[in-house]
Amino acid sequence: MLVKLRPVDFGADGMFLAGAAHYPKFMSETVSQAYGAAGRALTLLSHDTVVASGSVCEVDENRCVSCGACITVCTYGAIEFVNTPQGRKARVNPVLCKGDGLCNTKCPTEAIILKHYNNEELQSQIDAAFAEL
Ligand code: SF4
Numbered sequence: 337m338l339v340k341l342r343p344v345d346f347g348a349d350g351m352f353l354a355g356a357a358h359y360p361k362f363m364s365e366t367v368s369q370a371y372g373a374a375g376r377a378l379t380l381l382s383h384d385t386v387v388a389s390g391s392v393c394e395v396d397e398n399r400c401v402s403c404g405a406c407i408t409v410c411t412y413g414a415i416e417f418v419n420t421p422q423g424r425k426a427r428v429n430p431v432l433c434k435g436d437g438l439c440n441t442k443c444p445t446e447a448i449i450l451k452h453y454n455n456e457e458l459q460s461q462i463d464a465a466f467a468e469l
């Protein structure tokens with residue numbers, strides 16, 4: 337029997353889907369997918385370090401008011417609260433962050449910045465573009 341395998345990769349890095357996590361399917365396909373998912377996970381685990389993009393978000397904990405808006409909007413699960421001496425603060429996992437900047441738009445205190453795309457840098461790009469007109 338020819339079994340057409342579905343991809344096991346997920347939108348968030350380091351997560352792999354197999355079996356009924358996709359949809360109901362036969363046992364043979366489930367087992368094949370599980371092998372595939374385990375293989376993909378092993379590929380990641382075989383590296384001593386993980387290289388992440390440079391354009392990821394970072395939280396200025398002094399400005400974070402612990403509202404949770406960034407955590408709610410991040411579809412990659414890249415932000416979580418951590419307990420610090422200053423109280424509960426949001427923190428970004430740079431390996432999971434995709435740099436889409438959604439959390440930036442929701443933060444009421446501008447505590448989260450996307451590296452290389454902060455307000456000053458974007459304004460400079462706009463100024464430079466219009467200076468040529
Ligand atoms: S930039 Fe996108 S992926 Fe990264 S923490 Fe913000 S919402 Fe999540």
Ligand code: SF4
Pocket residue numbers: 395399400401402403404405406407425426442443444445446447448
């Ligand atoms: S949205 Fe801003 S203030 Fe609210 S938890 Fe996230 S970083 Fe902190």
